[in-house]
Amino acid sequence: MKPLFALLVLASTCAAARAQEAPAAETTRTKFYDFGELDVTGAKVKPSAEWVSARQRAVFDRLFALRRSLLPELQQTARPAEAPAAPEAP
């Protein structure tokens, strides 16, 4: 019984190996290219000059607004002081 089982295993292994080799033989194709003269026409496409100028640095508005009013100081000019001597009605 054992020799018969070993024979079957060997046979199935050989069959599988033959099955894997078969597609490689089928995909081998020959391609032919014709390098004869061809008339190729076309136009070169490139950006116009204004598109290829130097990289522009982003310019942001300044955040700090330089402005100071002296109106409060002007309105306090010569302001008589808040007095210590401003009693309630005695």
Added chain:
Amino acid sequence: MSLAALLSVVVGLLGADPARLERWSASPGTRLELARALSEADAPTLATGALVEALLLENGRPEDFGAALEAFPLSLDARPPVPASLVKLAAVPDLGLTDNQRALKAWLAGAAFLQAGDPVAATVQLQLVPPGTVVFPAARVLLGVAAVSGRSRDFTRAARDFQQAIEEADVSPHHRHDVVRQARRVALLGLGRVFYEVGTATGELQQLAVAQYYYRRLPLEAQEQVAGAFETAWVFLMAGEPQRALGAVHAARAPAVLHPAGPELRLVEAAAYQSLCRYAESRVALDELRHQYLAHLAPVTRLAAALDAEPGLDAAEVRARVRTLPVDVAALVLRHPAVRREARALEALRAEARRVGEAAPVAALAGRLEAVADVRLASGLRAAVRAVATDLARLDVAASELQIDVLEAQGERLEDAILAGASDETPPELRLPSMGQEWQRWAFDGTWYGDEITSFRSTLSAVCPADDAPKAGDTP
């Protein structure tokens, strides 16, 4: 009649009974007598208080008011203070008053109306002051202030009033009087401010040049010079002259001057350096501003809120709270004009009370005035804490914006340097020397000093690329 004589007569007539003395001093006439006597005794603060009390009692005789008014010390600022309650003077009839007394009455009432926030009524009173009187130049100054205090803000009229104050002060027969000389100085300051406002609003450089002219005419030793130096820095900065702005900043920041606008001076300095493309110096000024003041914004804001929640604190308690702040910020509060004015008035009141003596009517008057002065000092301290918190919050925003601008410009400069083939080291013009802690920074192009000096001259150039060089009127 001298105070001692008056009191001896009163005490002789009434005896030493405090109740009778109090009743005596409660009548308007006796308060006016007291005011006049106190003024003669060189106690102007007490005299002012007695006059105000007499006004509050009403029913005084006009001739009594006139006599008290003539004894009234004259000053445009806090020496002595003019209480807002003096608006009642406007209702005192002119009948029986001399020309000079009428002028004094109108001037004091006008000043009181201005202080009470009624520039229209102030203008009516101040225009009653006739030329040739000692208070006429001072009245023109107050008219100029009233012109810009209303809704219309008439700068042309203000300039005319200030200029007239100067002209009158120069030809006044009283030109040596303190109040006349003071009016002249304050009018110069007012003219500088008027032309600055007009110049910055219209963008006309000529107006800013006129403002510079008036600031320059302020006497060097005048107390108005402190404000003048700070404001001159702004004038130069807005006129596109950052080098000269820096000179004014350094003059205002001289160690001998305790300038209340210290934090803002740092911002002006940083902005001036930025205009010159000297970004490293600009950042140093901003760092100092942040380290010395802006870092303490939170405690000041908290203190302002805490004081609002405790309205009953007296001056000593509020002052103790202020002293818990970091020292530089506490100094800003204690140096605030509102605090200094009230503190000075309280000290003057106490000194006068000690000098005049313990006579019952005077002691009672001094006690009442001191209680009021204490409340006003506490109020001044609270106002100063609020003002400092508001100022620092405003400067915090401005400094952050300026810092972003400076960092951005500095980054661009570094990028340009690297693209031009430099190494990645900081370009020489962006470096600052490193000095020890004992040196103060006098940031004129890397110059340092270790002692107070009387004058200093230096030149400073912009390091902007040719296309960005600052031009006249080119403000950042």
